[in-house]
Amino acid sequence: MVHTRVTTSNHIVLTQEQTQTLDTKGTPSFTTSGIVNMSSKATIELTDAQQKALTKLKESMRDEIPARYDDVLLTRFLKARDFDLKKTESMVREDVLWRGNMQTDMLLTDWKVPEVLEKYWGGGMLGCDRDGRPVYFDPYGKRDIKGIMHSATGRDIMKFHLQKNEMFDQMIRANSKQQGKQVHGIILIYDMEGMEEQAFWKPGMEFGKQVLNMFQLHYPELMYKMILINCPKISGILYAAVRPFIPEKTRQKVIHLGTNFKDELLKFVPAEILPTAYGGKAENTSKIKPPDKVPASCYLKDRVISSRNLVDRVLDRGVCLEFQYEITRPGSLLYYEFKTKERDIGFGVKLLNNDGTRSTVLEKRRYHCYLGVPEDGQVLLNQPGTYVVKFDNSYSILRSKSLSYWVEVLEPLLDDEDVAFREPERDLSVFD
Incomplete structure (x- = not known):
């Protein structure tokens, strides 16, 4: 050559x-x-x-x-x-x-x-x-x-x-x-x-x-x-x-x-x-x-960073919203982010057992996420199974809640697993 x-x-x-x-x-x-x-x-x-x-x-x-x-x-x-x-x-x-x-x-x-x-x-x-x-x-x-x-x-x-x-x-x-x-x-x-x-x-x-x-x-x-x-x-x-x-x-x-x-x-x-x-x-x-x-x-005043494309949904009074995720690979990671327009909302994650009972993965509690800063986090899923993500408004007998949320699961790659390349996007906008 x-x-x-x-x-x-x-x-x-x-x-x-x-x-x-x-x-x-x-x-x-x-x-x-x-x-x-x-x-x-x-x-x-x-x-x-x-x-x-x-x-x-x-x-x-x-x-x-x-x-x-x-x-x-x-x-x-x-x-x-x-x-x-x-x-x-x-x-x-x-x-x-x-x-x-x-x-x-x-x-x-x-x-x-x-x-x-x-x-x-x-x-x-x-x-x-x-x-x-x-x-x-x-x-x-x-x-x-x-x-x-x-x-x-x-x-x-x-x-x-x-x-x-x-x-x-x-x-x-x-x-x-x-x-x-x-x-x-x-x-x-x-x-x-x-x-x-x-x-x-x-x-x-x-x-x-x-x-x-x-x-x-x-x-x-x-x-x-x-x-x-x-x-x-x-x-x-x-x-x-x-x-x-x-x-x-x-x-x-x-x-x-x-x-x-x-x-x-x-x-x-x-x-x-x-x-x-x-x-x-x-x-x-x-x-x-x-x-x-x-x-x-050091935090900038009124700076709120949020994931894009949050899904909007109204939870009527006394109503819960659940999602089930089938996890086949241990070590998967569940991401979540949510906020409400006013008042609090309950949130938690559980593992569905073979006998129909549920084991707590992320303890459910009420989040005051209407003050401008969304709740966000990750949950490590250490074993395969069916996981239930729950937004809970069952305790509210008088008020519905306007909820914006996003939930995603990311599984680890296998050692020999190939992944197709995606061309980089031209939009290099930043979180401003």
């Missing part, structure tokens, strides 16, 4: 008025000039057919795209669309419009991260691997996503993710020029330790899907590996929820590790930049900021 080497030599300005280069250990060092020396050129390898597709794409969009869309970036878009010219051209045009709308070129210089994200999000850059790939550590399992989303606007949270992606992208460009060869992507380490059922809060999961869609549509081929460590069994349900939105070739980049991960992690991350707690030699752990619980005092 014949390959063509493509070179690129654009100037790049890095964040924090620093320029990143690599030292002999493959870890980042910094100068303060603010401009990367592009005298050395990064190279990428393409087959003759791929080079022909790249040339045609550049010719068709010569006068329509900004200078940042160099050969390397356009090749990433081509790879994301399997070198289909029509699909790639459409993807690039939409990306140009989207970047203008989100003002991404200003995120590293003119946008200030909101204090609540700076203080409570957690995570940090470890450095680079020996091939120049940025390595980012995210303590996902301990993050208070519900508190974050009640304390920052969806647009700010999205911009926070975009700012990191812009930083990753510029680091890759700079390191590619420094090494004279193309650096392929970033390494993301997600520590799932401490993950609780809050991680399955429906609005948080929906927003996570939007971030995932943004990543695929506008930063194609940016991720080299995603490594999940300290994965509890419950994390499989979370992966089942997002897996349909991940292309197969991206799924192959995801590595699931349990608690015995240290030796495997060192295959991807140099010991010099990996903290000792994770099997490395780095004594300084200040690069990784731990997440923290967001105090209620």
Whole structure:
């Protein structure tokens, strides 16, 4: 197979008025000039057919795209669309419009991260691997996503993710020029330790899907590996929820590790930049900021986050509303959210036994969910069977209740189960 080497030599300005280069250990060092020396050129390898597709794409969009869309970036878009010219051209045009709308070129210089994200999000850059790939550590399992989303606007949270992606992208460009060869992507380490059922809060999961869609549509081929460590069994349900939105070739980049991960992690991350707690030699752990619980005092006034498409129904006085769910896979998760226009409503979950009796799974009680904030939560269903979800207005002999509700069950995937990929939606609206 014949390959063509493509070179690129654009100037790049890095964040924090620093320029990143690599030292002999493959870890980042910094100068303060603010401009990367592009005298050395990064190279990428393409087959003759791929080079022909790249040339045609550049010719068709010569006068329509900004200078940042160099050969390397356009090749990433081509790879994301399997070198289909029509699909790639459409993807690039939409990306140009989207970047203008989100003002991404200003995120590293003119946008200030909101204090609540700076203080409570957690995570940090470890450095680079020996091939120049940025390595980012995210303590996902301990993050208070519900508190974050009640304390920052969806647009700010999205911009926070975009700012990191812009930083990753510029680091890759700079390191590619420094090494004279193309650096392929970033390494993301997600520590799932401490993950609780809050991680399955429906609005948080929906927003996570939007971030995932943004990543695929506008930063194609940016991720080299995603490594999940300290994965509890419950994390499989979370992966089942997002897996349909991940292309197969991206799924192959995801590595699931349990608690015995240290030796495997060192295959991807140099010991010099990996903290000792994770099997490395780095004594300084200040690069990784731990997440923290967001105090209620940080919550935005009158901010109510709700799942979409709640079903409206009137429960007459003395009436109950029940739903039955047949669960075949242990470890399934039942999500719920509900509110009323006025006064309280009863809610609970039970397991239907073979003899017709019912065992309590979530004790029924009356919820005062008419004060503007919906009740929401998750119930872990540990055994197969028939589960009954009940909204109860039987105690009210005088008043009917206007109920808005949403209930859903998510089952874990089997080890060998395949899931079809769903194309990302173009609507990247946020919870504002």
